[in-house]
Amino acid sequence: MALRVLVDATDVPTDRGALGRYVDGLIGALGSESAGADLAVVCQRADEERYGRLAPGARIVAGPAALGHRPARLAWEQSGLPVVAQQVAADVIHMPHFSMPLRPGRPTVVTVHDVTYFTEPEEHSAASTLFFKSAIRTATRRASRLIVPSNATRDELVRLLGMDPAKIDVAYHGVDHRLFHRPEPRQVNQVSARLGLHGQPYVAFLGSLEPRKNVAALVRGWAAAVTDLADPPALVLGGGGGWSEEMDAAVATVPPHLRLGRPGYLPFADLPGFLGGALVVAFPSRGEGFGLPVLEAMACGAPVLTTHRTSLPEVGGDAVAYTEPDADSITVALRALLADPQRRDTLGAAGYARSQEFTWEASAAAHLASYKRAADQDATGSRAG
Template sequence: MALRVLVDATDVPTDRGALGRYVDGLMGALASTGVDLAVACQRSDEERYGRLAPGATIVAGPVALGHRTERLAWEQSGLPVVAELVGADVIHMPNYTMPLRPGLPTVVTIHDLAFFTDPERYTPISGMSLKSATKTAAVQATRLIVPSNATRDELVRVLGIDPAKIDVAYHGVDHRLFHRPDEIQVSRVTARLGLHGKPYVAFLGSLTPRKNALALVSGWAAAVADLPAPPALVLGGGGGWSPELDEAVAQVPPHLRLIRPGYLPFADLPGFLGGALVVAAPSRGEGFGLQVLEAMACGAPVLTTYRTALPEVGGNAVAYTEPDADSIAVALRALLDDPERLMSLGEAGYARAQEFSWEASAAAHVACYKKAADQRVPRPAS
């Protein structure tokens, strides 16, 4: 009899983001692993998961799940009921939190521990919430899934968790969405950005302090200010804009161009990433580094940092910098002055990205689910 797994996708935000791409990619791949899949989701995602995971049982929760407080309350009381109704053997919680009394073996994904190791990058409320959820999962979950060896090692070091309880499952990349773009895709995106084929450095992600857009703005400006045709900087994404970032932007020399398009449609991402001179991802640390992998899959040269999980993703196929503005300026200028290296990085990154797939990630998740199911305590006979 196939293992029945309930995945709680109710925490996926409207803009999808990295969490949405993780859950979406995993659902599509789990559907072909032989597990009997059930998905709890927000009503707005019911059709989406029905399409991504044909044959899965899709359970849409109450309308109020779009509000975090209501979703967390439903997670405690409603999700265990859904698990019983669908006859689940295992519950998978893909974003830190879990019911305190799930009634079943429960697997929780812990993406990173930056709120422990780099707490000043978080608001007090969000940091406290993530710390509490992670500590609870460390004790209550049957097993933990992490996207990298770096995150596993942090869990062991910071919280003293038995490494035997932790399974590593690298993320994949959707090669149908993230691929080398053709000239039409690139020209369409640059036209929408107002660049019309002019060169640019791309950043994609939230503008929160951990992603380090602040240092990138200053580093880019220093790197390109004296070039005869300086490339623009495009900060794709949203959230986390701060007064400090405003100040850095205000200090950019007037002859340089910085563009903030906000969230970009998924269909534009290959053209945006693959059309860039460089994709800059100078993060202070990542649990995995999905944006780096996606840029590599689009054939883009990538500049990132040698922090936490990023070297596990980039290997020798990306360029590295320290996360401070001066180091970014030096590393970025060296790349811009070396077109041959840019080309070789694009080729190497594309080749390395082919090694990551959601099918491989799903197989690692299924192995974890089976370990969790084997740890189920039989109910006493009535």
Template sequence: MPRVLVDAAAVPADRGALTRYVHGLVAGLHRAGADLAVVCQRAEADLYRRLAPSAEVIPGPVSLTNRAARLAWEQTGLPLLARRAGAGVIHAPYYSIPLGSGLPTVVTVHDVTWFTEPDQRSPRASFFRSATRTAVRHARRVIVPSKATRDELVRVLAADPTRIDVAYHGVDLAQFHPPSEEEVRRASTRCGLHGRPYVAFLGALDPRKNVPNLIRGFAAAVKTLENPPALVIGGGVHQYDVDAACREVEATVKVVRPGYLGASDLPGFLGGALVVAFPSRGEGFGLPVLEAMACGAPVLTTHRTSLPEVGGDAVAYTEPDADSIAAALGQLLASPGRREQLRTAGLARAREFTWAASAEAHLSSYQRAIE
């Protein structure tokens, strides 16, 4: 296969699951023996050299940390760089693509919630809707992380299903693993819990993540417990609806918001939780669910979009409204046996999703684009 150029410069370093997708994919492509070039932000060049020692790692211009400058460079500088690097195909892993490169281009569309979620009205949402429409129309192949996302692309944008390839994400079992007692203790201290039991959420605070209903449902689920656990909302920044939901609950309900958690904290944080609750209204894949299962956490999520493809029979499900979350969460908190069953099933399920398999699916998509 000709050389593949992955435009990792499009991915901000602090974008959580998106960053882990690109890192896992690049490492998987390297292990699969792909002839690989990676263009990235200058500050991340050494990281990509460690992830893919055989790849040609090309630091982009300093200006790429600015979105407007990066998008302009994507249309002009990236095609020139790709040709100079001898690339036969370009992979754009984050919605937008170069339109005049003259090379086959593959794009990853992670989800279509920018179109389907009623709360997505910001200028950022307008950009992603426009970029997605353009990419779906002009890319040779479109990679999506689930069958649900493929079906939504066809339904919402009338995309051609014969040009869409499904490539599930993987999970890095070296990073996401059942934690040691020391890892659990460190994460508990980092969150200010000092050993107190807790229910965990990890992710951005976008409206579709449904965190306000999780807070309300959690408060209802624990209100009669003598020694209730805390709810820890990891990741994200302050968001108005979440702040308002926190003010609604009684002062006796402990909601902890530690902010961004480093990679080394995640196994202890996820694996040390009584339950990891992820009641999202819609996901392209749902990487936090997979990573929580890999850490040995019992997971509660919803039946929406891709989440059943990831969780299968190894997670518990709820509807996304607060009352349903309260009922489902209450049942899990009252049943250590059920939590242990989910813990065991989740570990087995997580092993089915590998970056090696994801890399092979990507390589097949690149080959189709070239052909």
């Protein structure tokens, strides 16, 4: 009999950022007949139809309307989620975003995406740091198993919190190759027109504009790299998030003849044209749990510039260009890429080929193996008790 797994998707935000793409991709793969999972999903009411389409064979449970408010969702996680697990007769609960019920009533697997709340607390708000540090510590003590998206994150958990590595399972993220693919020229032209570029070349960034993503250094590095070029490419920062004083200071240094665009969140349908149409996709993050935007850019055939930090070399391998995260290093690396069309073509082809190795089906298989370990541990523990 297949293991019945309840995935808690109630924390997925409406903007469908990296967390949404992880949960959606995973549920879609777990819900396929070939996965062999007996899947149940609890979600916000607005997502009930979406998950019904993604996983037509799964049992979809819509939570209370109040789950759109974070304090109410966290309270429900403690009291309401264990009840849902009982109602659907779940063998295992999967919590895909750090936190978990203190008394789940059955084996629980928690995804810990990164440990930057410990290593770089200054990059987050004080309230977020306090909450997520507590959530991660709770998960390390109470969860049956932890899932992490990279070996780098596993190693950091062991180093920082003294975790037993045998309790941690690595499951790389996948990429939806139907959504992220090499764009047709028509798609590139449409996105260029919508962004007001009308064919002007550009460097792209995709991700939240939080300090950890190092966007201020990218702005400075790009400006220095292109300022004296005859046809300087624009810099387009796709994504939402805070706009810090550091960003204000970086933008203030941009020469007036250069173009910096901040369109905010881009529709999913625009992402292949946006990423695949860029001269370079630059993602000079100071650290990632995985680095999904790098993989998605590679899947769109874009040449990628990123850093050697944490998990990013696991994603990019030899198929991307690397830089140190400081602005001067970004300037040198970006200018070299912009001056070498042949290298950009080579990187684009290599990145696309490497991206084919990352699928949500492979990720789902790794998750299922973790769920089974959690259930087996519980059964063994029960017999021993």
